[in-house]
Amino acid sequence: MTLLQSDQLEALRKEIRQFAQKELAPFEQDVETNNQIPEHILTKMRKKGYFGLTIPKEYGGMGMGKTAFCTVEEELARTHFAFMDIISLNNGLGSRSIVLDGNEEQKKKYLPRLASGEWISSFALTEPNAGSDAASITTMAEKKGDVYLLNGMKHFITNAPIADVFIVIAVTDPEKGPKGGISAFIVEKDFPGISIGNVHQSMGMQGSHKSELIFKNTPVPAQNLIGTEGRGLTVALKTVDEGRMGVAATSVGMATRLLDMAVEYASSEKFNGKPLARYQSFEWLLADMATELYAARTMLYKTAEKMDRKEDAQLEVAMCKLYGSEMVGRVVEKAMEIFGKDGCLFENVVERILRDARILRIFEGTAEIHRIIIGRKLLTGQRPS
Numbered sequence: 001m002t003l004l005q006s007d008q009l010e011a012l013r014k015e016i017r018q019f020a021q022k023e024l025a026p027f028e029q030d031v032e033t034n035n036q037i038p039e040h041i042l043t044k045m046r047k048k049g050y051f052g053l054t055i056p057k058e059y060g061g062m063g064m065g066k067t068a069f070c071t072v073e074e075e076l077a078r079t080h081f082a083f084m085d086i087i088s089l090n091n092g093l094g095s096r097s098i099v100l101d102g103n104e105e106q107k108k109k110y111l112p113r114l115a116s117g118e119w120i121s122s123f124a125l126t127e128p129n130a131g132s133d134a135a136s137i138t139t140m141a142e143k144k145g146d147v148y149l150l151n152g153m154k155h156f157i158t159n160a161p162i163a164d165v166f167i168v169i170a171v172t173d174p175e176k177g178p179k180g181g182i183s184a185f186i187v188e189k190d191f192p193g194i195s196i197g198n199v200h201q202s203m204g205m206q207g208s209h210k211s212e213l214i215f216k217n218t219p220v221p222a223q224n225l226i227g228t229e230g231r232g233l234t235v236a237l238k239t240v241d242e243g244r245m246g247v248a249a250t251s252v253g254m255a256t257r258l259l260d261m262a263v264e265y266a267s268s269e270k271f272n273g274k275p276l277a278r279y280q281s282f283e284w285l286l287a288d289m290a291t292e293l294y295a296a297r298t299m300l301y302k303t304a305e306k307m308d309r310k311e312d313a314q315l316e317v318a319m320c321k322l323y324g325s326e327m328v329g330r331v332v333e334k335a336m337e338i339f340g341k342d343g344c345l346f347e348n349v350v351e352r353i354l355r356d357a358r359i360l361r362i363f364e365g366t367a368e369i370h371r372i373i374i375g376r377k378l379l380t381g382q383r384p385s
């Protein structure tokens with residue numbers, strides 16, 4: 001399933017869209033109001049195998065490649081962000097470092113549980129004084145015999161309040177700092193000394209839970225170190241591209257929904273007896289929305305195909321994340337313009353996406369940081385291809 005023919009991809013898109021429309025869409029407002037995905041939906045997604053789409057088949061997953069998984073993320077994001085987010089984590093940031101750098105024992109122990117959705121995962125890097133500058137984390141992992149003692153606090157960690165297992169990035173050698181002094185660990189929620197601190201209530205992305213994660217002398221068995229000691233930032237950075245492509249796919253999914261809604265509204269709502277769509281100013285809004293969406297979708301799938309060919313695509317991934325997340329911001333603004341007062345209503349999806357979409361420019365690396373990444377790569381001679 002790594003490389004799919006276009007007809008197989010279309011069949012996959014159709015299947016996910018049907019599931020999303022039939023099973024997820026009716027519960028969107030429920031998620032928004034109760035800030036939670038109903039358990040019966042999680043059960044259905046588990047049965048469909050959605051939690052393990054990218055996890056290799058030998059560990060209970062479906063071994064899906066990037067193009068196929070972006071298709072899934074795009075379709076899920078056309079409903080409510082939370083449905084996409086929970087699937088994205090077990091398939092991306094929450095499992096990828098084990099898939100790429102874990103040893104056989106770790107893969108056998110953790111991947112089947114993540115693939116089945118029995119366990120929910122979480123990726124913990126950010127700290128109160130280390131966001132964009134990930135290298136300045138201070139959470140310590142001190143080796144004591146056959147365990148590492150974890151001390152410190154992470155914050156804004158998606159899934160932390162509901163996760164069974166965390167990928168934690170911590171300092172193992174403060175002298176070496178980012179150059180060999182940071183390591184990655186698999187940490188189970190039941191290890192002693194772990195607690196959930198403040199649960200962050202944010203302006204958007206209801207149903208996706210973020211909180212502080214506190215470690216107080218938490219013993220992590222040495223065999224839970226991912227890869228070798230000191231390579232934690234490399235392990236983490238290898239996996240962030242997964243999350244960045246997820247943001248780009250989400251942006252495309254949200255913008256597709258907005259365009260469909262805007263076309264329908266502009267065709268049916270009347271002003272002075274004529275549908276809004278018959279006024280040139282509305283046609284222009286729709287034209288700009290569709291053109292930007294087309295550009296973002298084309299970039300997304302071209303880059304995903306490059307990743308599937310195992311070629312270096314970090315420059316293009318950064319461009320997809322930056323352009324996609326800013327594109328959906330502009331698209332939702334135009335949708336608001338078309339919907340007028342109706343767009344401000346809490347029950348209107350445009351209002352919800354306006355809040356959700358803004359956050360896409362912050363996490364997985366802010367827009368400013370992405371401009372720095374792209375600029376630096378250009379100055380070393382790289383160009384998108």
Ligand SMILES: Cc1cc2nc3c(=O)[nH]c(=O)nc-3n(C[C@H](O)[C@H](O)[C@H](O)COP(=O)(O)OP(=O)(O)OC[C@H]3O[C@@H](n4cnc5c(N)ncnc54)[C@H](O)[C@@H]3O)c2cc1C
Pocket residue numbers: 123124125126130131132133155156157158159202205210359362363364365366367368369372
């Ligand atoms: C909803 C949500 C979910 C999240 N989930 C997770 C998660 O699961 N796991 C996790 O580890 N983290 C998570 N995060 C944290 C996220 O990754 C960080 O918010 C992000 O990396 C930015 O860090 P910061 O917010 O601390 O901003 P800061 O780094 O403090 O930056 C503040 C501002 O300064 C700008 N800035 C910073 N450095 C520069 C520079 N050198 N040049 C120009 N401008 C600069 C930034 O772009 C930003 O605008 C989440 C955040 C949110 C909002």
